[in-house]
Amino acid sequence: MRIGAPKETSRGEARVALTPESAKQIQKLGHECLIETGAGLAAGFNDDAYRDAGVTVVDSADTLWQDAEVVIKVREPSDTEAARLRQGQTLIAFFWPAQNEALLEKCKAQGASVIAMDMVPRISRAQKMDALSSMANIAGYRAVIEAGNNFGRFFTGQVTAAGKVPPAKVLVIGAGVAGLAAIGTATSLGAVVRAFDVRPEVSEQIESMGAEFLFLDFEDSQDGSESGGYASPSSPEFREKQLECFREQAPDVDIVITTALIPGRPAPKLWLEDMVAAMKPGSVIVDLAAEKGGNCDLTQPDERIVSDNGVIVIGYTDFPSRMATQSSLLYATNIRHMLTDLTPEKDGVINHNMDDDVIRGATVTHQGEVTFPPPPPKVK
Numbered sequence: 001m002r003i004g005a006p007k008e009t010s011r012g013e014a015r016v017a018l019t020p021e022s023a024k025q026i027q028k029l030g031h032e033c034l035i036e037t038g039a040g041l042a043a044g045f046n047d048d049a050y051r052d053a054g055v056t057v058v059d060s061a062d063t064l065w066q067d068a069e070v071v072i073k074v075r076e077p078s079d080t081e082a083a084r085l086r087q088g089q090t091l092i093a094f095f096w097p098a099q100n101e102a103l104l105e106k107c108k109a110q111g112a113s114v115i116a117m118d119m120v121p122r123i124s125r126a127q128k129m130d131a132l133s134s135m136a137n138i139a140g141y142r143a144v145i146e147a148g149n150n151f152g153r154f155f156t157g158q159v160t161a162a163g164k165v166p167p168a169k170v171l172v173i174g175a176g177v178a179g180l181a182a183i184g185t186a187t188s189l190g191a192v193v194r195a196f197d198v199r200p201e202v203s204e205q206i207e208s209m210g211a212e213f214l215f216l217d218f219e220d221s222q223d224g225s226e227s228g229g230y231a232s233p234s235s236p237e238f239r240e241k242q243l244e245c246f247r248e249q250a251p252d253v254d255i256v257i258t259t260a261l262i263p264g265r266p267a268p269k270l271w272l273e274d275m276v277a278a279m280k281p282g283s284v285i286v287d288l289a290a291e292k293g294g295n296c297d298l299t300q301p302d303e304r305i306v307s308d309n310g311v312i313v314i315g316y317t318d319f320p321s322r323m324a325t326q327s328s329l330l331y332a333t334n335i336r337h338m339l340t341d342l343t344p345e346k347d348g349v350i351n352h353n354m355d356d357d358v359i360r361g362a363t364v365t366h367q368g369e370v371t372f373p374p375p376p377p378k379v380k
C-alpha cells in the first residue's frame with residue numbers, strides 16, 4: 001500500500017510522522033512511502049534524505065492525500081484535511097476522540113478508518129506503539145532543560161576558587177512517564193531532587209533514580225491510586241496534607257516541575273499562589289499540565305510569565321515539538337510498529353484486524369462506524 005506523510009499544518013508543529021529511517025522499515029513490510037515536499041525540514045530531514053531512503057517526494061498536500069492509501073500524521077486532521085479523507089482510506093495520528101467528537105463524526109462520514117495513537121492501550125505488548133509515553137518522556141526531559149535555561153545558577157554544586165556553589169533543589173510533582181524523565185534529567189545534571197506522587201508505589205522508582213520521595217504523614221497512603229496505574233482525585237484531607245507539604249517546600253526549592261494529571265479531568269491545582277509568593281526570586285516553575293489547565297495557579301498556557309516576586313512560570317504546551325528531531329524519530333518508530341502489526345504478512349497488505357486488542361483499542365472510526373470508546377482490552 002502507499003503510506004504517505006503530509007506536512008503538519010498546525011501552527012508551530014515541527015514534528016513529522018515519517019523519517020528516512022522509519023520509511024526504510026515500512027518498505028520492508030511491502031509498502032511504498034510518500035512524503036509531501038518539505039514535510040521533514042523543521043525536524044531536520046530534507047527531501048533528499050527521504051529520496052535516499054527510497055521515499056517518493058510529492059509536491060503538494062493535495063497530491064499526497066490523493067495518492068496515499070494510509071495517511072500518517074502527528075496532529076489530528078484540520079477541517080480541510082478531514083474533508084480530503086475518502087472511503088477506504090486510513091488515517092493514523094494523534095486524535096483525542098473524546099475531545100474531538102465533531103471531527104470524529106466527520107471522519108466517519110468520509111468513510112475513512114482512523115487509528116488514534118493516543119488510544120493505543122497501555123498494555124505491555126503495545127509499549128512499542130505507546131506514543132503518549134515517548135512524547136511524555138521528551139516533555140519531561142525538555143522541561144528540565146527549559147528550567148535550566150531560565151534559572152540563573154548551576155544545577156550541580158561546585159567548590160571553586162571563586163566560591164562555593166550550592167546545588168539547585170528541584171521538586172517534581174507527579175512521577176508518571178514525564179515526571180520520571182524530569183527526575184532522571186535533573187539528577188543527571190547534579191541537582192538535589194525531591195518528588196511527590198499520589199501513587200506511593202512509584203517511591204521505589206523515584207529513589208532508584210537518586211531522588212527523595214516526599215512521603216505524607218497520612219493514614220491511608222494509597223489515597224490517590226486507582227486501578228490501571230492512573231491517579232484518581234484526592235480526598236480533601238489528603239489534599240490538605242499534600243498542600244501542607246508543598247508549603248514547606250516552597251521557600252526551599254529553586255525549580256518546580258509539575259506533571260500531575262488525572263485522566264479525563266482538569267489538572268489538579270497543586271502549586272497555589274501563596275506557594276509561588278513564598279519562593280525565592282529567580283526560581284522557576286515549569287508546568288507540564290498547562291494544556292489541561294495547569295497545576296500552578298499562575299500558569300498561562302503557551303506563555304512564560306514572571307510573578308510579582310520574580311518567579312518564572314513556564315506553561316509551554318509544545319515541548320515535544322521543541323525537540324522535533326528526537327520526537328519525530330520516536331513517534332515515527334511508534335507509527336512504524338503500528339504498521340507492522342497492521343501488516344502481519346509483510347506483504348504490503350493492511351489487515352485492519354478488529355479482533356486484535358491493540359488495533360481495536362486505537363481504532364476510533366471504521367467501515368462507516370464510530371468505534372470509540374472501545375471495549376476494555378482482554379490482555380494485560
Ligand code: NAD
Binds near residue numbers: 199232
Ligand atoms: P499521567 O500523565 O496521567 O499523570 C502523571 C502523574 O501525575 C501520574 O503519575 C499521577 O499519579 C500523578 N498525579 C495525579 N494527581 C496527582 C496529585 N494530586 N499529586 C501528585 N501527583 C499526581 O500519567 P502517565 O505518565 O501517563 O502514567 C500513568 C501510569 O501509567 C504510570 O503508572 C505508568 O507507569 C503507567 N504506564 C504504563 C504503560 C504500559 O505500557 N504498561 C505505559 C505508560 C505508562
